[in-house]
Structures are given as structure tokens and as C-alpha cells.
Amino acid sequence: MSEQNLLNENQEIETDTQDIDANAQQIVIPTTKLRFPKLTNITITQKPTNLCDPSATGVMALGIGCLVLAFHDLGITPVSHALTIPWIIFLLGAMQVIPGIIDAFRKNLFGATVFTMYGFFWIANGFGHYLSRHGDEEAMEGGAQHTAMAIFGYFIFNIAPTLAALTLNKALFFAMLFIQITLGIIFFELLGFYGATAAGVGLLFIAFTCFYFCLAELVNQIGGGEIIPKGKPFIVIKKKNILESEH
Numbered sequence: 001m002s003e004q005n006l007l008n009e010n011q012e013i014e015t016d017t018q019d020i021d022a023n024a025q026q027i028v029i030p031t032t033k034l035r036f037p038k039l040t041n042i043t044i045t046q047k048p049t050n051l052c053d054p055s056a057t058g059v060m061a062l063g064i065g066c067l068v069l070a071f072h073d074l075g076i077t078p079v080s081h082a083l084t085i086p087w088i089i090f091l092l093g094a095m096q097v098i099p100g101i102i103d104a105f106r107k108n109l110f111g112a113t114v115f116t117m118y119g120f121f122w123i124a125n126g127f128g129h130y131l132s133r134h135g136d137e138e139a140m141e142g143g144a145q146h147t148a149m150a151i152f153g154y155f156i157f158n159i160a161p162t163l164a165a166l167t168l169n170k171a172l173f174f175a176m177l178f179i180q181i182t183l184g185i186i187f188f189e190l191l192g193f194y195g196a197t198a199a200g201v202g203l204l205f206i207a208f209t210c211f212y213f214c215l216a217e218l219v220n221q222i223g224g225g226e227i228i229p230k231g232k233p234f235i236v237i238k239k240k241n242i243l244e245s246e247h
Contacts, residue, residue: 051106056217058099058115059175063210065092065122066203073200082133085126093123110168114161121154148190155183170231171216175209182206 068087071077096119103111125147132143158180165173182202189199216228 051102053106053217053221054099054102054115055111056214056221058096058111059210059217060214061091061095062118063207063214065095066210067207070200070203070207073196073203075197081129085129088122088126088129093119093126095119096122110161110164117157118154121150124150144190144192148187151183151187151190155180155187158183166234167237168233170234171209171213172230173234175206175213178202178205178209 065087068077068091069084072079072081072084096115098119100112100115100117100119103115128143128147132147158176162173162176162180165176182199182205185202186199188194189196213230216230219227220230
């Protein structure tokens with residue numbers, strides 16, 4: 001192939017490339033602005049659980065346990081303090097932990113936290129009572145002060161659920177409030193400021209409040225309505241849909 005033919009072919013290729021570039025400049029690609037619908041109302045459904053509400057069981061066990069301790073502290077049932085240990089471990093302990101576990105499966109943060117925390121507290125308290133009376137001399141001498149420090153810790157912890165109960169109902173709030181007051185009374189009692197009578201009165205208030213709450217919970221759930229009022233919450237928090245679009 002001659003050099004003249006190669007030059008002619010190169011000129012034709014350059015001419016074709018210029019034509020393609022010229023045509024490419026004339027191509028206009030239409031663009032449209034995509035619009036998405038606003039997410040205003042979105043309903044999130046959760047799979048229903050087959051577990052019933054355990055709050056009535058846990059609160060009733062708390063009421064009965066506090067009633068037994070109240071009668072003992074007030075001197076109505078002058079029996080050995082060792083006889084209160086089974087009631088502490090089983091009613092105030094185990095029967096609080098079980099509802100707490102069930103509430104955890106039901107994704108109820110309040111019940112899961114309060115029931116389990118107080119359940120293990122009472123189990124530890126029951127074993128502490130036993131060791132302070134049947135353990136060595138050091139356990140018998142420092143048992144009251146040791147328990148007082150634990151009571152003080154729960155006094156601080158109980159502030160959170162008491163404030164949270166303000167947003168639930170009045171019956172539950174007063175139960176938590178009486179627990180708060182009684183914890184303070186027991187703390188100073190264990191440090192030797194006064195006798196057990198004041199703590200017995202506080203436990204009695206807790207027991208009667210728990211009985212009312214349990215009665216209202218059972219009757220209302222079985223009856224399918226608010227037959228026995230638990231009281232409207234002191235604070236109503238309006239929940240805003242976080243998926244709602246801002247205008």
C-alpha cells in the first residue's frame with residue numbers, strides 16, 4: 001500500500017470522527033426531576049405477643065410480702081424474724097423476678113427494670129437476714145450497716161421509676177412514692193436512729209396501695225374497660241412521629 005493511500009484513509013477517519021463529534025454535540029438528553037411522596041402517616045405494626053401482662057401478679061406478691069413484714073415490724077405478729085425469710089425470698093424475691101423476665105419479653109422497659117431490680121434485692125436481703133443471724137460473728141455485727149448501704153443505693157435508684165410513674169397512672173405513682181419514703185425510713189432505722197414501727201407503717205401503705213392497683217388491673221383487663229380507675233397520669237407526654245416530614 002502506498003503512502004498516498006494511507007494519507008487518504010487517515011483523512012477519511014478524521015472526517016468521520018469530526019462528524020460524530022458534531023452529531024454528539026447536537027444530542028440533547030431530556031432530564032426530569034423525580035418527586036417522591038411525603039411520608040406523613042406511617043404505621044409500624046409489631047407481632048403480638050402471647051404473654052399476658054404480669055404486673056398484677058408481681059404487684060400482688062409485693063403487697064402480701066410487705067403486709068407480712070409490716071405486721072412483724074408493728075408487733076402484731078410477734079414471731080421470730082427468721083419466719084419472714086421465706087416470704088422475703090419467694091414473694092418479694094422470686095415473684096418479682098418472674099414478672100420482670102416476662103415484661104422483658106413483652107418489651108416493657110418499666111416492668112422489666114423495676115421487677116427484676118427489686119426481685120433480686122429482696123432475694124439478697126433474705127439471704128442477708130439469714131447470714132446475719134446464723135453466720136459468723138462479723139456478719140452478725142455488721143449486717144445492719146451493710147444492708148443500710150444497699151437500701152441507700154435502692155433509694156437513689158427508685159427516684160427514676162417514681163418519676164416515670166408520673167406519666168403512667170396515679171395508683172402506680174403512689175405505690176412508688178410510698179416505696180421511696182419507706183426506703184428512707186428503713187435506711188435510718190438500720191443505722192439505729194429509731195425502731196421498726198415507722199418502717200412497719202410505710203410497708204403497710206405500700207401493701208394497701210399494691211392491693212388496690214392489683215384489683216384495678218385484674219378487673220379492668222378482664223372486664224375490658226376502666227371499671228376501677230387507676231387515675232390519669234400527672235404528666236401527659238405527647239409523642240411526635242419521628243418519620244413525619246418537616247414542611
